[in-house]
Amino acid sequence: MLNYAIRRIGIGIATLFVASIVVFATLEIIPGDPAQLMLGLNATDETLNALREQMGLNDPLLTRYTNWLSGFAVGDLGNSYTYSVPVSELIGERILVSLPLAIFALILSTVIAIPVGLFSAAKRGKAADTVTMGTAQLGVAIPNFWFALLLVYIFAVGLRLFPAGGFPGWDAGFFPAIKALTLPAIALALPQAAILSRITRSAIIEVLSEDYIRTARAKGLPNRTVLWSHAMRNAMIPVLTILGLQFSFLIAGTIIIENVFYLPGLGRLVFQAITQRDLIVVESVVMLLVATVIVVNLLVDLSYAIIDPRLRRRR
Amino acid sequence: MMEHKPLHERETLGDFLVKALRNKSFLLGAVIVSVILLAALVSFFWTPYAVTDLPVSNRLQGPSSAHIFGTDHFGRDIFSMIMVGSRNSIAVALVAVGIGIAVGVPVGCLAAAKGGWLDETLMRANDVVFAFPALLSAVMITAVFGPGAINAIIAIGIFNIPVFARVARGAALSIWPREFIFAARVAGKSSSRITVEHILPNIANLLLVQATIQFSLGILAEAGLSYVGLGTQPPMPSWGRMLFDAQVRMVVAPHMAIFPGLAIVLTVLGLNLLGDGLRDVIDPKLRRER
Numbered sequence: 178m179l180n181y182a183i184r185r186i187g188i189g190i191a192t193l194f195v196a197s198i199v200v201f202a203t204l205e206i207i208p209g210d211p212a213q214l215m216l217g218l219n220a221t222d223e224t225l226n227a228l229r230e231q232m233g234l235n236d237p238l239l240t241r242y243t244n245w246l247s248g249f250a251v252g253d254l255g256n257s258y259t260y261s262v263p264v265s266e267l268i269g270e271r272i273l274v275s276l277p278l279a280i281f282a283l284i285l286s287t288v289i290a291i292p293v294g295l296f297s298a299a300k301r302g303k304a305a306d307t308v309t310m311g312t313a314q315l316g317v318a319i320p321n322f323w324f325a326l327l328l329v330y331i332f333a334v335g336l337r338l339f340p341a342g343g344f345p346g347w348d349a350g351f352f353p354a355i356k357a358l359t360l361p362a363i364a365l366a367l368p369q370a371a372i373l374s375r376i377t378r379s380a381i382i383e384v385l386s387e388d389y390i391r392t393a394r395a396k397g398l399p400n401r402t403v404l405w406s407h408a409m410r411n412a413m414i415p416v417l418t419i420l421g422l423q424f425s426f427l428i429a430g431t432i433i434i435e436n437v438f439y440l441p442g443l444g445r446l447v448f449q450a451i452t453q454r455d456l457i458v459v460e461s462v463v464m465l466l467v468a469t470v471i472v473v474n475l476l477v478d479l480s481y482a483i484i485d486p487r488l489r490r491r492r
Numbered sequence: 493m494m495e496h497k498p499l500h501e502r503e504t505l506g507d508f509l510v511k512a513l514r515n516k517s518f519l520l521g522a523v524i525v526s527v528i529l530l531a532a533l534v535s536f537f538w539t540p541y542a543v544t545d546l547p548v549s550n551r552l553q554g555p556s557s558a559h560i561f562g563t564d565h566f567g568r569d570i571f572s573m574i575m576v577g578s579r580n581s582i583a584v585a586l587v588a589v590g591i592g593i594a595v596g597v598p599v600g601c602l603a604a605a606k607g608g609w610l611d612e613t614l615m616r617a618n619d620v621v622f623a624f625p626a627l628l629s630a631v632m633i634t635a636v637f638g639p640g641a642i643n644a645i646i647a648i649g650i651f652n653i654p655v656f657a658r659v660a661r662g663a664a665l666s667i668w669p670r671e672f673i674f675a676a677r678v679a680g681k682s683s684s685r686i687t688v689e690h691i692l693p694n695i696a697n698l699l700l701v702q703a704t705i706q707f708s709l710g711i712l713a714e715a716g717l718s719y720v721g722l723g724t725q726p727p728m729p730s731w732g733r734m735l736f737d738a739q740v741r742m743v744v745a746p747h748m749a750i751f752p753g754l755a756i757v758l759t760v761l762g763l764n765l766l767g768d769g770l771r772d773v774i775d776p777k778l779r780r781e782r
Contacts, residue, residue: 188616195620203632314768318708318760320715323735323753330742330749429627433716437739448720451635459635463628470623 182479189475196467197249201242204460232256245460254461259453264461267446274344275435275442278358278365279427285366286373287420293370294377295404301382310378316371321430325364325437332360342439361438365430369423376419380412387411413484421477425470511773518769524762528755532578541569543576543729552745562747565737570748574755577729580641581759584723585710587645589703592652597699599653600660601691604668605683615661618654626651626713630722641730644723648713652706659702663695697774704767708760715756731756 229235232255233244248254254264293309300306333341339360345353384390385408393403432444439445443462450458512518541559550567553559561570599618603611624632630647637643667673667690676686717723718732726733731752738748 188619191616192619192623195617196623199620199624200632203636314764315757315761317764318757320712320753320756320760322716322719323749323756326735326739326742326749326753330746334743425623425625429625432627432631433720436720447631451631454635456635459631463632466625466628467623470625471619474623 181482185475185478189471192471193468196471197246197464198242200460200464200467201245204456204463205238205241249461249464255457257450257455257458259450259455259458264458267458268443268461268465271441271443271446273347274358274440275428275431275444277354278361278434278440278442279424279431281355281358281362282365282369282427282430283420283424285362286370286423289366290370290373291377291416294374295381295409297374297378298381298385298408299400299404301378310375313371313374316368317375319368319371321364321368322433322437324367325361325434328360328364329437342437344438344440357438357440361431361434361440364437365427365434369427369430373416373419373423377412377416380415381408384408384411410484414481417477417480417484421474424473428466428469508773512769515769515773517765518773521762521764521766521769524758525766528578528759528762529582531575532582535572535575535579539569539572539575541572543568543572544727552741552748554745554747561751562745564734564748565741565745570734570751573729573734574731574752577731577734577752578755578759580724580728580730581711581714581756584641584644584648584714585707588648588652588710588713589706591645591649592656592706593699593703596653596656596658597660597692600657600662601664601687603657604661604664604691605687611661614657618657621650622654624650627716627722630717634722639722639725641724641728644714644717647717647722648710651713652710655706656699656702659698660695663698664691667691667694697770701767701771701774704763704770708763708767711756711759711763 226235233241236244245255252265254268256262257264257267260267293313297306297309297313300309329341332338340357344357347354381404390403390407393407394400398407431442432447434440435442435444436448443466447459447462450456450462513522545568547567550559550563551565553563553567555562559569559571561574564570564573599614603614626647629650630643633643633647664687673686673690676690681689714723714730715732715735718730719736720732721736724730724733734752735749738745738752741748
């Protein structure tokens with residue numbers, strides 16, 4: 178177990194390292210001079226040079242890369258070109274919207290998908306299964322931002338139950354904030370839940386054909402116990418894999434959904450940064466999101482070993 | 493009941509089609525996808541209205557006999573826009589799948605054929621690419637080169653590479669230990685020749701199933717990117733862009749949002765059904781489990 182964990186963490190760190198080089202290199206080949214952008218066309222060479230020096234743009238590429246990377250480690254990402262505030266401050270504010278949204282959506286999708294998948298597997302081949310899986314098939318095909326538009330039309334414009342967009346901030350209290358995040362979270366969660374319920378169903382069905390399930394049934398255990406405690410644990414591996422993968426889709430998804438609901442999260446930040454060519458912000462947000470994806474996948478891999486003791490011994 | 497044929501016996505295309513058309517999922521998917529492809533092709537020669545005209549006096553009309561899906565904020569016919577937009581979605585997703593196959597499959601096959609450190613290196617590189625969801629690649633590419641449909645193609649294509657590499661590697665690894673591969677080795681064939689002559693034909697069907705799935709994901713991704721302005725740019729009609737235009741007009745013209753969205757759902761649904769059907773037909777083992 179320990180060897181496996183160490184090896185897996187080592188790979189995770191190496192992946193992070195290479196990914197950081199990719200992000201840095203991509204955004205460094207950008208045409209245009211950030212100093213020029215900040216000062217405008219009328220700036221004199223002298224002021225330009227002074228600013229470049231201050232921003233560290235005159236340093237060799239390698240120095241800038243290592244500065245950026247070590248800045249990441251201590252949370253100092255430099256100053257935004259357009260807002261002139263520390264990037265870490267900007268990200269810190271925005272992450273308080275994006276992260277709760279992603280987690281909210283992940284919880285919703287799991288809470289919906291696992292019982293639905295289990296139910297469908299238990300009713301396999303019957304009408305209830307066909308209807309549920311037909312709905313799931315449809316759900317997979319629905320783009321989350323379109324679903325979001327429909328939700329706004331029905332629940333915000335029509336029924337006036339939820340705000341159509343915007344975020345009051347956590348200072349406004351927990352419930353108003355959660356209320357503002359509810360429609361976005363549903364929009365993100367349902368298509369993911371559709372995928373997850375299909376995976377759960379097929380994983381359970383596969384497990385149900387195993388001998389030990391027959392034994393458990395032959396012992397006279399009630400169907401519910403067999404499903405929830407015997408089948409579920411073994412079906413968790415494929416379900417977890419997909420959950421890990423879904424987290425990266427959710428992260429990407431929040432970027433789009435934030436634009437539908439005008440939520441001041443990382444997604445909005447990155448789009449504003451692109452239009453204002455505030456590359457240091459783009460660079461930092463992209464790196465942060467990529468790092469999140471890598472870390473989540475690492476955690477998923479490690480949790481396999483906890484769920485399935487067989488994997489511990491094999492490696 | 494299913495017949496058990498020897499593995500090496502190849503079925504003809506006719507046999508395959510007969511089997512496939514009996515599969516409900518495949519049939520329904522094939523019909524939907526054909527209709528969409530046909531609409532895209534026809535749009536090159538004919539659309540009910542020209543999408544380049546801007547008859548503003550007709551703007552924001554609901555569905556009627558003259559405009560079955562209504563008109564948009566410039567008075568353009570939404571049905572015609574959807575027809576023309578389908579070309580774009582299909583082209584972007586198709587080229588992105590092509591990139592995924594062209595790069596991913598050789599990488600996966602090479603990793604499977606050589607094994608050892610090369611396999612390890614290639615798969616670790618795969619992990620790195622995998623950490624960049626299509627949207628993040630698109631954000632970076634747009635930051636560097638500015639927005640455009642090409643960005644969407646590249647971003648989605650990059651996302652497809654590790655997917656195909658993994659599928660190809662996994663499938664190839666299951667073929668390598670087979671006896672007929674051993675025979676080919678004894679006959680003195682090099683591993684690259686074995687890959688081309690024996691491995692690829694045997695993993696092609698799995699790759700085809702994956703291609704269908706990635707195609708449908710590509711359609712969704714393109715729509716998302718165009719919606720946030722990172723993909724296809726106006727005046728070129730695209731489904732995602734149409735939804736963006738619809739958003740601020742939801743209250744007065746909900747039809748502007750409904751129909752392009754349905755077009756996306758229908759296309760993706762058709763491709764997914766086609767993919768599911770193909771998988772069932774190609775790999776009956778999976779069908780028994782379901």
